[in-house]
Structures are given as C-alpha cells and as structure tokens.
Amino acid sequence: MIFEHLRAGGCQSYLVGCAESCAAVLIDPEMSLIDRYQALAAREGLRIRHLVDTHTHADHFSATREVARRLEVPISMHRLSPAPFVDLRLDDGEMLVVGNLRMQVLHTPGHTQDSMCLRVEDRVFTGDTLLMGGTGRTDLPTGNPEALHDSLFNRLLQLDPALKVHPAHEYKGRDHSTLGQEIATNPRLQVRDRAAFVEMMQSLNLSMPTHLTEALRTNMSGGKTVAQMLAEAAATVPFMSLAELKARSEAGTGELVILDVRERDAYEAGHIPGAKLLPRGQLELRVNQDLPDPMRRIVSCCEFGRISTLATATLREMGFLRAVALDGGVKAWREAGYPLVSGAG
Numbered sequence: 001m002i003f004e005h006l007r008a009g010g011c012q013s014y015l016v017g018c019a020e021s022c023a024a025v026l027i028d029p030e031m032s033l034i035d036r037y038q039a040l041a042a043r044e045g046l047r048i049r050h051l052v053d054t055h056t057h058a059d060h061f062s063a064t065r066e067v068a069r070r071l072e073v074p075i076s077m078h079r080l081s082p083a084p085f086v087d088l089r090l091d092d093g094e095m096l097v098v099g100n101l102r103m104q105v106l107h108t109p110g111h112t113q114d115s116m117c118l119r120v121e122d123r124v125f126t127g128d129t130l131l132m133g134g135t136g137r138t139d140l141p142t143g144n145p146e147a148l149h150d151s152l153f154n155r156l157l158q159l160d161p162a163l164k165v166h167p168a169h170e171y172k173g174r175d176h177s178t179l180g181q182e183i184a185t186n187p188r189l190q191v192r193d194r195a196a197f198v199e200m201m202q203s204l205n206l207s208m209p210t211h212l213t214e215a216l217r218t219n220m221s222g223g224k225t226v227a228q229m230l231a232e233a234a235a236t237v238p239f240m241s242l243a244e245l246k247a248r249s250e251a252g253t254g255e256l257v258i259l260d261v262r263e264r265d266a267y268e269a270g271h272i273p274g275a276k277l278l279p280r281g282q283l284e285l286r287v288n289q290d291l292p293d294p295m296r297r298i299v300s301c302c303e304f305g306r307i308s309t310l311a312t313a314t315l316r317e318m319g320f321l322r323a324v325a326l327d328g329g330v331k332a333w334r335e336a337g338y339p340l341v342s343g344a345g
C-alpha cells in the first residue's frame, strides 16, 4: 500500500494507493492542495480512481468536485450526504475496491449524519468521528451526541485496537495514533456512560468554525466559494496598475473610460478624477445607455479591486473586449496619496 498524508492547516487528507495496480483513492481533499494531490500521485506513479469525503465538512472547502472535474473520477460519500454531485453513494458494510485494496465503510453518524469511517488493511480513516485526543463536535448541522456515542463505543472502538487512526483533523502536528492508544488516553473516551457523554458533548461551548456558512453552502450544493468566483474572474481579465492609470489619465488623452462600479455614496465621497459612476448592481441595466461604444478602453475600479474584477469579467462577456480591471482599488489609490475628487462628478 502506498500512503501519503497531506496537511492544510488542521485539515488532513490522505492519498492511498495500491502498489500493484497503481490505482489510488484520495480521502477528504482540500481546495488549496489540488495541484499537490495531482503532483504527488504522479510522483508515486498512481492514478487517482476515487475521491471520498468522509462527511459533509463544515469548516473547509472540499475539493472533491474540482478534482473530480479535472481527473474525471467519481466522488463517493455516504448515502445520506446532501450533496447532489455524489456519484457513488456508500452504505455501512460496503467496500470500495481500489486495485487490490479493499476499503470498508462503517457508517458512524454523530459528528454529522453522513459521517463514515474507512478501514483499509491496518488503518482506519476516522473522519471527524474520532480525532487524536478528541472527537468531532456534535453541535453543527445534523450532529447528534447520542449517535456519536453509539458510533464510537459500539462500532469503531470494537475494531482491532492495533489499527492506526488517521483523522480528518489534527491541530498539533501528530502523525497518527492507534485505536488502542485512543481508548487508553483520549479524554472523551473515558466518559463511557451514554448520558454523561451526551452531557459532556452538549456543554463544550465551542466557537463556530470560520467559513461555516460558506463551507456548508458549497460542500452541500457543489456551488462555488467567493474566492473561487474571484479567481475565475481574475483569470479572464487583464489588469492595470494604479501608477499606469494615474499616468494615463493625467496625460488627458481621453482614451480611457474610468468606470467606478461602487455605490453612489462611496463615489461621491471620493473618486478617481474623471471616473464615471456605474454601480455594479446596475451594470447590465445601464450598459447600453452608458457605454455605447464596445471598442472603448475601459478601466473599472471599486473600493478593494474585487468587485471591479467581477464587473470587468461581465463587461468582457458582454463584448467589451478592451475592458480591464484596476489592480487594487480606490482604497489603495487613496493610500498612495493619489488625487481624489468628491461630489457627483
């Protein structure tokens, strides 16, 4: 078995391959590591055949959909996953065959109702059901402390104590532990009584993970994160630097339309000299009347340089092939000490 462990902050993902067939499975991929997964698989001579999410993640952006699109491989999750893009819905007692490897599915609800653990040879990938020195929380959507107690004490911890434990999260940099070590030392597993366990889980008072809503939105629906939308838009448009725009607008040739896509109050508080106001929210409605010449060179700007990137991508899509976005926004322009004009323009 070929085994690679990848970390992105506290999120752990695993590439597990069959040495004979070179087929591999990627478990809990994270968005920021997509290129590394592909590079590692290539380095190890592996072909990724399956992508698995151990559960619906609430704290990071799953990369399964993006990797699936790039590699044309199926996505596997537990059958209760709400995500519409799952190709292979797995259930308790089933196996995923990866070359000569047999990956066994244990349904272990509790952290989420679609949580599963995956056992292959001498290892078990525990998702957020069991962590090193902890367990997954049960206070996020579909979490259930009673179910977690069952999943742990009646299922997972009944397996061979020598099994290596590979969780979906680890914040202290430890590599792995074993079921036996967890049974002996994990503080949460010392609370065996069901009622006491539930009481403990209900009184943890954890803060909400950052990006909770966005992670659930994108992981449950397959939709895009805001960062993805911006990165995709940025890849389709050219940019102009602040200094270049300043020099060109001061030359006064009138070759550039500076399009300020912020709201009116922000525009009136201070805009780049000569800038024309066309709020992003009205772009499509007013474009024909305000920008009659599609061959004009347009530089769009906003406060931070992000909304203007989206606006420029929209303009290009509509046929304004010389639209570019300002690299930076009015905020950066202001901080550079460049001139601003206030009022209706």
Ligand SMILES: [Fe+2]
Binding pocket: 055, 056, 057, 058, 059, 111, 128, 136
């Ligand atoms: Fe989780």
